[in-house]
Amino acid sequence: MSKLTPAQFVQKSLDLHLFFLRIMKEHSFFLEAAFVAKNADLIRRADRFRVVFEELLREAVDLANCNVSKCVLQSGEVVTDNTIEAEEKTEFLSGIPFDICLTKRETMLRPGPGDPALEDQVERFNNRVIRETRALIDLKTDVLEGMLDCSLFTWNFPLLIEHIRREALFYVDHLQRLQKRIVLDPTEEIIEEKRFWDRIMAEHSQFIAHLLDPTEQELIMTADEFARRFFRLEKSVKQIEKKDGCIPPQLMRDEIQAVEDIRDFKSTANELILACEIRSIIIPLLADHVLREANHFLALLTDCRKPAHDHRSLSQRYSVCKHREFNCW
Ligand SMILES: [Fe+2]
Numbered sequence: 001m002s003k004l005t006p007a008q009f010v011q012k013s014l015d016l017h018l019f020f021l022r023i024m025k026e027h028s029f030f031l032e033a034a035f036v037a038k039n040a041d042l043i044r045r046a047d048r049f050r051v052v053f054e055e056l057l058r059e060a061v062d063l064a065n066c067n068v069s070k071c072v073l074q075s076g077e078v079v080t081d082n083t084i085e086a087e088e089k090t091e092f093l094s095g096i097p098f099d100i101c102l103t104k105r106e107t108m109l110r111p112g113p114g115d116p117a118l119e120d121q122v123e124r125f126n127n128r129v130i131r132e133t134r135a136l137i138d139l140k141t142d143v144l145e146g147m148l149d150c151s152l153f154t155w156n157f158p159l160l161i162e163h164i165r166r167e168a169l170f171y172v173d174h175l176q177r178l179q180k181r182i183v184l185d186p187t188e189e190i191i192e193e194k195r196f197w198d199r200i201m202a203e204h205s206q207f208i209a210h211l212l213d214p215t216e217q218e219l220i221m222t223a224d225e226f227a228r229r230f231f232r233l234e235k236s237v238k239q240i241e242k243k244d245g246c247i248p249p250q251l252m253r254d255e256i257q258a259v260e261d262i263r264d265f266k267s268t269a270n271e272l273i274l275a276c277e278i279r280s281i282i283i284p285l286l287a288d289h290v291l292r293e294a295n296h297f298l299a300l301l302t303d304c305r306k307p308a309h310d311h312r313s314l315s316q317r318y319s320v321c322k323h324r325e326f327n328c329w
């Protein structure tokens with residue numbers, strides 16, 4: 001099995017941090033903002049994580065200039081065109097501060113191959129991130145258990161806590177693999193990502209449907225339809241397993257189309273929420289957050305992270321079924 005080179009290790013680690021550290025910082029905010037006054041201790045715990053992950057993101061941004069891939073910077077998974085406005089509006093609505101300068105700095109990052117001289121520093125940084133993310137997972141577990149045994153009330157759905165806990169576990173798994181310099185087979189990797197993100201996209205659709213005002217009938221119906229579509233796509237992984245692990249080309253096309261569609265839906269919702277044209281209890285930063293997660297998934301599917309010297313098409317890189325095309329469901 002081939003191993004990551006020091007330069008690849010540095011670039012892949014920083015690519016991952018630019019996306020996931022902001023996600024972890026915002027999860028901490030979503031937790032913090034949804035507790036009731038009685039749970040001041042939990043508010044303090046979540047607030048500490050918000051500050052810790054903001055600081056970790058600052059350090060990652062310091063390391064990232066000229067050491068991250070162009071694909072990640074251009075994908076809209078790090079910041080979107082609306083992230084700054086969403087943060088400003090969310091700070092105004094919640095009273096919780098956001099480091100907008102940090103977001104602006106991220107928009108100015110330049111791509112470049114990872115500097116191998118940073119390998120040790122990035123390895124130590126990854127270990128710190130793993131430790132803090134595990135601690136945040138513990139908080140999410142405590143909150144979920146409290147909600148499920150009805151000893152705790154928060155304005156977040158239990159599924160949302162479960163969902164953000166799963167995202168944190170996924171981040172830790174990726175980091176541990178990077179620390180071992182493991183290179184996954186591209187087909188295996190895309191199947192793993194698909195299995196994970198299809199469910200995440202389906203759940204985002206469910207959250208959106210449940211957080212919209214009941215009068216927003218049309219948007220609720222659209223969101224429900226996306227949930228059904230992504231749960232169907234999630235099940236299609238079993239079809240791949242039956243086909244000895246190769247990916248039917250039609251399935252890949254359907255997958256990319258579905259993610260582009262949900263990306264467009266979330267992007268429109270993001271704009272409408274910022275313009276105060278939708279009735280909902282969706283705070284602007286949540287709309288931006290789920291849009292970035294769709295952008296991340298789309299970037300993975302369209303394979304923009306492949307090495308610059310690799311000019312093979314998507315179907316040449318992945319093990320695509322050789323027999324006739326078929327629709328999996
Ligand atoms: Fe998230």
Ligand SMILES: [Fe+2]
Pocket residue numbers: 163167200204290293
């Ligand atoms: Fe999510």
